[in-house]
Amino acid sequence: MIVDPAFYLTAIPAVILVGFAKGGFAGLGLLAMPLMALTISPVQALAIMLPILMVQDVVTVWSYRRSWDPTNIVRLLPGAVIGIGIGYLLAAYVSEDAVALTIGMVAVSFALRRLVLERGGRIPQAAVAGRIGGAVWGAASGFTSMVAHAGGPPFQIYILPQRLHREIVVGTGAIFFAILNVIKVAPFFALGQFSSANLTTSLALFPLAVASTIAGIWAIRRIASQRFYTLIYILLVFVGGKLVYDGVSGILG
Secondary structure (H helix, E strand, C coil): CCCCHHHHHHHHHHHHHHHHHHHCCCCHHHHHHHHHCCCCCHHHHHHHHHHHHHHHHHHHHHHCCCCCCHHHHHHHHHHHHHHHHHHHHHCCCCCHHHHHHHHHHHHHHHHHHHHHHHHCCCCCCCCCCCHHHHHHHHHHHHHHHHHHCCCHHHHHHHHHHHCCCHHHHHHHHHHHHHHHHHHHHHHHHHCCCCCHHHHHHHHHHHHHHHHHHHHHHHHHCCCCHHHHHHHHHHHHHHHHHHHHHHHHHHHHC
């Protein structure tokens, strides 16, 4: 178990952010990995966070067990599995910075466009859960989830235009990422990242992980559905901007 106090100064806020993200404030969890990477290696941070994410998945899946859309899961999951496989096989060769920059630019442009349309009172007609879009954004979500636990933006780009009820959006994301996190166990095990030190560190953070997720669920359910969409678009702008910043910094640095 990690005993360095400096690690917990970054891990505690990181786990809280991920808990609120799991509760429905999509995108906040993207800040967790950079925080933890201030005190430990990024790969170790990913390994410690995966069991924490899985514990939080139990809370969110149970809370939204009656509020999810199976059609979206069916459309997204095959591509996501392929994306996880690509992430495992090519992580050492693919530039994470280029991936972050690309996803970030797409996320920002998508979210800004939706915000401008909605502020102008021109809410686009709800989209349908298409097969091609599901395959593409599912693969992008699986890949970024494998290499950085950052599969949220591609998922949101696919599902938000469908204008589903807030509970359905959050519940579908809960089921989708719970499945992905279970699938990711095998690749992380193969990479040798489930050491006793990492697992006991995850275990020590479990109570905080559960409490923060419950708090996130409690808070998101008190936001009106229309305001929920506006909030998620705004968060997506900031998350996408963070990805763009990380990508540009990595490429130039």
